[in-house]
Amino acid sequence: MSCLFFLLAASGFSCTTPTLTLISNEKVNINLVDFDDQTGEGDVLGETPIAIDIGKLKKQYIRVWGEGVQSQYWIVKPMTEGKNELTIKVERKEEHDDGEAQAKIQEQNRAYRMLLRAYKALTAKDWESTREISKQMSQTQPDAAAPHLLTGLSFLAEGNANKARASFLKAKNLDPEDRDIDELIRLSKK
Secondary structure, eight states, rough: OEOOOOOOOOOOOOSSSOEEEEEESOOOOOEEEETTTOOOOOEEEEEEEEEGGGGGGEEEEEEEEEETTTOOOEEEEESSSOOEEEEEEOOOOOOOOOHHHHHHHHHHHHHHHHHHHHHHHTTTEEEHHHHHHHHHHHHHHHTTSSSHHHHHHHHHHHHHHHHHHHHHHHHHHTTOOOOOHHHHHTTTTT
């Protein structure tokens, strides 16, 4: 199972080229992948620990991978707290001879690719595509909150607070522990 994470990249450093340093509990490879890259492979930057120029992270995500470890995908957005180091916990893959488990992994990978495409559409301000992709993902992953969050964000960006709030409430219902959703619900009430 690969994981998708949203990562806040530091900005406002005193050095001339702000960087984000990735370290991990095991040596892993780091790739930068364009949002448009359908294969999800991208360009290899090197192994952890590694410093990445923050400027290279626009319209790209980070792929963390290695032999025998669980792949992870990170989407980076700026933050201002001055943190410039992130520790990544890498988990070993369990060996599966079970075809059903492999099919489930492939289904999750398809869902993550759809999520990345919806995020790409959202950042491109293509609200209709964002909602269409999110709708498809919610049909294949009915327990996932992410499609409803992206739908809500697209409605909020369009100025339709009522529809945004309805989508955020669906997401909150599916993921009641996510406190970030509470903030989105609050924003949609303005």
